[in-house]
Amino acid sequence: MEKREAIDTWLDKHRSVYTAATRHAFVVSIRDGSVDLSSFRTWLGQDYLFVREFVPFVASVLIRAGKESGESSDMEVVLGGMASLNDEIEWFKREGSKWDVDFSTVVPQKANEEYRRFLEALMSSEVKYSVIMTAFWAIEAVYQESFAHCLEDGNKTPVELTGACHRWGNDGFKQYCSSVKNIAERCLENASDEALAEAEDVLVRVLEHEVAFWEMSRGG
Numbered sequence: 001m002e003k004r005e006a007i008d009t010w011l012d013k014h015r016s017v018y019t020a021a022t023r024h025a026f027v028v029s030i031r032d033g034s035v036d037l038s039s040f041r042t043w044l045g046q047d048y049l050f051v052r053e054f055v056p057f058v059a060s061v062l063i064r065a066g067k068e069s070g071e072s073s074d075m076e077v078v079l080g081g082m083a084s085l086n087d088e089i090e091w092f093k094r095e096g097s098k099w100d101v102d103f104s105t106v107v108p109q110k111a112n113e114e115y116r117r118f119l120e121a122l123m124s125s126e127v128k129y130s131v132i133m134t135a136f137w138a139i140e141a142v143y144q145e146s147f148a149h150c151l152e153d154g155n156k157t158p159v160e161l162t163g164a165c166h167r168w169g170n171d172g173f174k175q176y177c178s179s180v181k182n183i184a185e186r187c188l189e190n191a192s193d194e195a196l197a198e199a200e201d202v203l204v205r206v207l208e209h210e211v212a213f214w215e216m217s218r219g220g
């Protein structure tokens, strides 16, 4: 039997938390058009703060990719992700004024703070490259899976929210996520048992942080 890819094996093993992260009630409420605007506005403000903290994390991934991967394409894949974050921050600002969310008054809620501390811990040079790339993929993939779901056949996503869904649900972001997954899988192919255990643990913790992040939006 050919060796199954580590990440897909872990997603099967941790199916319930993966589903909780990628089919959260908040996301399903966008897809079925029942989302209330206060939840969306709360999510928008919190995610703007998250993305601003995500930038230094991606910068650290970029440095590691440049240093550690023989394949120069790793650095280029991560650089592509960094470039899209630049557009993303501009998108958040436009979306914020569209929904009248004043980001300067938004305070990071607990789940956001905890996620930021988790990202900071992953920026340490002690963390193995295979573990970093697994976390990086999981963070991006949860949004890709979640928002692509809101654009799939049968959706009743409100037209004024399709911009947000398309930001992460589009095919280009899907391609980018699979490029990152390929990097992570390549690193995990010959990783030590210790690295595999650390990568699996980090994958689950990303999923748990994503669930907590969606939960925040229901705080209203």
Ligand SMILES: Cc1ncc(CNC=O)c(N)n1
Pocket (backbone or CB within 6 Å): 047, 050, 051, 054, 088, 139, 140, 142, 143, 210, 213
């Ligand atoms: C909480 C969270 N997780 C993942 C993403 C997607 N990455 C960058 O945009 C995001 N924006 N927010």
